[in-house]
Amino acid sequence: DVKVTQSSRYLVKRTGEKVFLECVQDMDHENMFWYRQDPGLGLRLIYFSYDVKMKEKGDIPEGYSVSREKKERFSLILESASTNQTSMYLCASSLIRQGGTEAFFGQGTRLTVV
Amino acid sequence: ELKVEQNPLFLSMQEGKNYTIYCNYSTTSDRLYWYRQDPGKSLESLFVLLSNGAVKQEGRLMASLDTKARLSTLHITAAVHDLSATYFCAVTPFQGAGSYQLTFGKGTKLSVIP
Numbered sequence: 001d002v003k004v005t006q007s008s009r010y011l012v013k014r015t016g017e018k019v020f021l022e023c024v025q026d027m028d029h030e031n032m033f034w035y036r037q038d039p040g041l042g043l044r045l046i047y048f049s050y051d052v053k054m055k056e057k058g059d060i061p062e063g064y065s066v067s068r069e070k071k072e073r074f075s076l077i078l079e080s081a082s083t084n085q086t087s088m089y090l091c092a093s094s095l096i097r098q099g100g101t102e103a104f105f106g107q108g109t110r111l112t113v114v
Numbered sequence: 115e116l117k118v119e120q121n122p123l124f125l126s127m128q129e130g131k132n133y134t135i136y137c138n139y140s141t142t143s144d145r146l147y148w149y150r151q152d153p154g155k156s157l158e159s160l161f162v163l164l165s166n167g168a169v170k171q172e173g174r175l176m177a178s179l180d181t182k183a184r185l186s187t188l189h190i191t192a193a194v195h196d197l198s199a200t201y202f203c204a205v206t207p208f209q210g211a212g213s214y215q216l217t218f219g220k221g222t223k224l225s226v227i228p
Contacts, residue, residue: 031214042202042220043157050214058215059115090156094216102147102159103204103216 003027006091006106013113019078021109023091031094032074033103034058034066036087043090049074081113116141118205120219127193128227135188135222137203145206146186148177150199151221157202161188193226200224 007022025032031050035043035058045058047066055066063085067075074093078085088110094103117140127133137146148161161170163179163186170177174197176189186203204218 033216035218040220043204043218045215045217048215056215059217092157092216102149102162104159105157107156 004091004093004104004106006089006109008109009107011109011111013078013081013111015082015113017078017081017113019081019111019113021076021078021089021091021111023074023076023093023106024072025074025093025104026072027093027104028071029093029095029104030071031103032068033092033094034064034074034076035090035092036060037090037108038087046076081111083113085111086113087111116205116207116215116217118203118217118219120201120203120222122222123220124223124225126225126227127190129194130192132192133190135190135201135224137186137188137205137219139184139186139203139205139217141184141205141207142181143184143205143207144179144181146179147204147206147216148186148188149202149204149218151202152199160201190224193224195226195228198224198226 004025033048034046049068065077091106092103119138146163149157161177166181168179174191179186200221200223202221
């Protein structure tokens, strides 16, 4: 079974802190994604990566950065956390090949910024 | 920008009834995915639709794809309470660097009432 593991289920951080959300997948997938999920807004793509050290902005990258130094690990960084970044964060991974495969999701990290 | 629209966003239906959820998208694509999310949980893949006319069925759920109309449907037959969840469709654009990107609709929250 594909496993996508996010480092924390729940996090509480203070405004202005630098926050790291870690995601690890064990299926050698090329693609990795970070989404945030908010009520009424669905899942919105923050960043994605299709290879090591490669990153592409999604729909809402402002206030976030990412790092992919190893294929299995994709980190989301909040440089200076703000209260409007309180949300559920979901990491996903997928194969990149033609014909498409579904993305597999981690369990989510519920981040509260106070 | 790729847009994915689902309707309805909320659906309350009685057990035993049939209904259809619609997913429209704005760009050329031949890859569409349906996911299910239970409250407090992450997303679980339901269907992967990879060509025009594709139809897949699992239990009381059947998904189809019409790439010319840019429309996918998720049909629920004889609903049961266990189907209560939020259902998301997601689309990958047909080609280019953006073909790695996975964009979601806002989700349809389904409540099946006994």
